[in-house]
Amino acid sequence: MTVNDLVGTLPLTVVAGQDRLAAEVTGGYVSDLLSNVMGFAAPGSVWVTMQGHQNIVAVASLAGLAAVIVAGGAVPEPETAAKAETEGIVLLTTPLSSFELVGQLYRSGVKGQ
């Protein structure tokens, strides 16, 4: 499954990284503590968070994540989107709460690792 498959079936908006949607999704992770994500998110995961701070881009890059999804209708800061574009990180948003989105991801076949 690719990020593009998810974008095609779930209520996700691409904010940055349009050219990287072919990335393979191998799992999922949810946390709003970036220190925790750095330690526990597996490479290839999609990460669901409410944080829109630009540090999410560096964390995603460090952890080798397939995409970051900012949930709950939260709006990533402008610097975050710009940085994601520069660093080649797929940044998505959704109006769904983290809980709803994770439920739909799971049903689509994205599992934790």
Added chain:
Amino acid sequence: MRRFVADLHVHTLLSPCAAVEMTPRNIVWHAARHGIDIVAITDHNAGDNVPAALAAAKGTDVTVLPGMEVETKEEVHLVALFEKPRQLFAWEQVVAAHRSGRMNDTDRLGAQFVVDEEDNLVAVKEEMLLTSLSLSLNEVCDQVNALGGLVIASHVDRPAYSVLSQLGFIPPGLALAAVEVSRRTPRAEAAKRFPAIGGLPVVTASDAHTIEDFLSGPKMAFNLEAPTLAEIRQAINNENARGVVL
């Protein structure tokens, strides 16, 4: 130049999590008795008890610094310190415009008391203070600095509400004067235990919520010409012969 003992992070009974014994008068009285020369009053997202603390300190050897512990929208706690009450007042206006709109739940979170310098109840603060503002970390740092204040990242050694727990590392270019470690980390070991601190100056403070915390908690000792924020800023940066006493 002389040595000043400073506690840069102290809550009063305005903070819902602090004990009612933390009145400005009682804090100043204990500071005077125990050789604590400088006390920053830093309640959560509010500064209403700073005037009482300044009044209580009049005629004593204790200097009160106006301050606030701010919670950003990333749920990062920051200590904002100011030289003058009017700077804090200007900052309070910014904070008031960025509250959640929720009211405090006294039964669950604790009461938020505003008092005068003689411990008389002046008001009960209704807005929920123990929650995030809609201001980002960068916005808080920039605006506090623009008002002449300085920002210290609260308790970066703790697993909650710290810039490191919330954001993993300190964003480059952030206008922080220093990071604070709590009593659980000796200041000298902070940079080794938390490499993400990088080259930022490290301070420690009691983060007192009770008088017992205030008296037993860690403090700084500075060599200063006078007990002012401008002097402390230089001491933190080891400038002009000001400095931290080890």
